[in-house]
Amino acid sequence: MLTARGWWWLFHSAWATGVGLLFRLEGISFLGLVAMAWLLAAWVRLRLCTAGFPRVVSLTRTLSDRGGSLRMLRAGRQTRVRVALRLSGRLAWPLVRMEDRVPDDGMWTEVIKHPGWWPGVEGTLAPGGELSAEWNLDFPLPGIARFEGLRLTVMDRLGLVANVLFLRDGTECPVLPAGATADGEGTGLKRANLMPPPGGHRLRKAGGSSEILDIREYRPGDSPRWVAWKLSARRDRVLVKEFENEVPVHCQVIVDATGPVRRWRPGGSALCRLSMAAAEILEACDELRDPVGMIITTERDAVVERPNRGGRHRLRLLQRLAMESAMPPDQPPVDEDPLPLFEPAGRLAMEIYPELYGSSEVLLGWNRLLLGPGRPGFSRHGGWTGWIFRNRGYIWLAPPLVLLLAYVMASPWLCLAASWSGPALWVITRLLTVQHTLRLRERKRLASVLAARQGGDPALVDAFLEDDTLLATRLRAFLAEHRRDRLLPVPAPPPLTTFSRARAERMARAVRAAVANARDPECHFLLTDSTDLPNRIEVLTAAARLVRSRRHQLVIVLDEGLERAGERELIAAMARLGVPVLLTRPGLASGEVGRLVASVRRLAGRIA
């Protein structure tokens, strides 16, 4: 393609050549021809040096932070990305702009200063040479960092012709939810944590050791044997001895990963915050050397990780949380017009798949556009021009009808008009429906890219061309996969519910499963948000009552949504059962949840 500078070059050399040839000024026409030949030579050279793409280049990407190279990122921690491009072709690339696409949900640290730009470098690339760029990546929320690739703009030395290429990378790194910072104060509940030997007798209650850990006020329910009589007499109030807990407390973190929690809101989805809170709970339990398990409930199933200890187990849990946080909510099929999605989807496709979306292969042939799609066509084209567009195949009926009319009326003029009626109507129809033609062309490009992403089924292209609901659903999924659906209007809910809304039942079932598989003593953490839960509060209350009846501890971590409907009722109902509810919100300080959980467990006394 010609750059702006190249178009000016072509314009000036063209008019110099034209004037020179027209007025027989050999010198000026010679100058114009030399300039045009220079442009042509630059174009040929650029085509040749980029012809073997992407085989002629190779890409190396390294991630690092202060501690060295990385394979997994941490949310909220800055990462240094280094990307190097090596040219193995025979022809040098005279001018290159190499830009690295920032992963979705990630942030280039200098993007505020340079809106619209990607990090990169500009320079020249000799055969066997290397061009490298370094930039800082910030990932505020857990998920998966997918590096799509590099956008390469190659130009000749004068900047007259350019070629825009995209070198696909596809490297994926999990972004683990960051726990509390390591410099937090310890919980001070344990000095030792002895696992019973296999077949050994386990203590019925925690905290039954002989080592005194602390002295505290008497609380109703404390055993009289724990009262520190002498100290109480000296202080004139009842004090009890708190013993060390030598028994590991099995912790189960139950994370709600259903659709409403995954929905994106300003500041991140609730699931991202719950994952951060779960990571802090994992860290707090790890500090106490308690085995931790996890149950993640989704719309389809529940993933169960049995309680265990150790670094590999914790890493597996964190990776699972990162994967769940990265997935957008399921979008049920909605009957809607896909036209408003064309523009953002086209922009995204041009950004990520320029070789597919910009290819001339995927354009609808002009012959098909002129003749029109076969009957019947179901894609919605509104208005009277849309009606004409949909029914333009009936134009062929016009000449015989006019001919019939001419026969009936015995009119030679109508007989003459019969031969012209077809072409004339065709031209009028084309002019009236040009917007629908262009829309169909755009639709064909998007359909081809979507079908190629899903394996290259040619029948799928036709299905996308015909079925509005299918295309709109897939376009929404494509945009959601790359986090571009956030500014789109939410479609109307489907008339018939196609997925379960029984979130409270799912939560209660997960809690009951955790209790059923429990080995005393046990502590359960339920992480969810308050959307729709208070409507079915009795289900959750029953589950919480079951937990308390087994003398387990239950802590609910509730994400504060934008609409806090029923939050108070839930907190009050849980307070009656003695279940503490912790609230998280956007902007909560790192480690706050971990500290709250530790203090709750300390207050719980007997269990911790």
Next chain:
Amino acid sequence: MNAPPNTQPLPKFMAPLACALVLLALLQFVGRTTWMLLPPGVLAIGAFFPLSRLPGVFFLSLPLSLMLETTGKGPEEMLDALLSPMGFRNVGEPALVDMQVEDIFSLLLWLSIAAAWIHGFRELAHLALAKADPFPGPKGRKGPSPLPRAMPVAADQRRSVTIGVLCLGAGILVVVILQAASLSEEVSYAAILRARLATLGGGGVLVLLSVRALTGYLHWRAMPALEAGLVAQEGAWREGAREFTALDRWLTWARLGARRRAERQWNQLTRRRKKP
């Protein structure tokens, strides 16, 4: 290598100025008026203005000065003509800067002018690189390029540019001389013009098609899997769109019809239902 653009020193201004002076000296052999001072004047004035537009203005000024030179009337004569309405003296005079194909000195002169032209533009383009972003990019970007640059030095490629311009110019001269030699003296200029247009247009199209075919073949050899899948998909779709998908369309029609019927029945049911 990764120095920010504002700290990178601009190349010297001497090279384009030297080009302009050489051009001026060369043009003294063919020029008669002072219009030939226009391109170096643009360079001199451009030193005080932002560099972003200077290559284009310089590029425009060269043929413009030559065109004005062919009139044979410089600014002084034009001033005279303005002052005295009867002062049209040089009308119809043959062009002074016309190229004489037979004259080797004239050929060398024009070749040098072309080389100086492209060289001057090249130096200015390098100078303007820091100011005006030549890279095409997506819309919505604000400000100049913030990316660090490791640009080549302008002086590195002067020799190759000179050789390139000389080769191109020599090739075009050969074409022009052959065209002139193949036509007899009595043939009108319109016939020569037609022959030239046919040669140039046809040659250009031939070069474009052959280069596109060659690079298309190279790209086909190096195509990534996703793009190859797309090409195969499009081929299959084009071949089977007419026959195979007719059935799919009717199936779609049947499915949508059944759905509409079900919705209509559902609406009727819910409308007629009486609340207890």
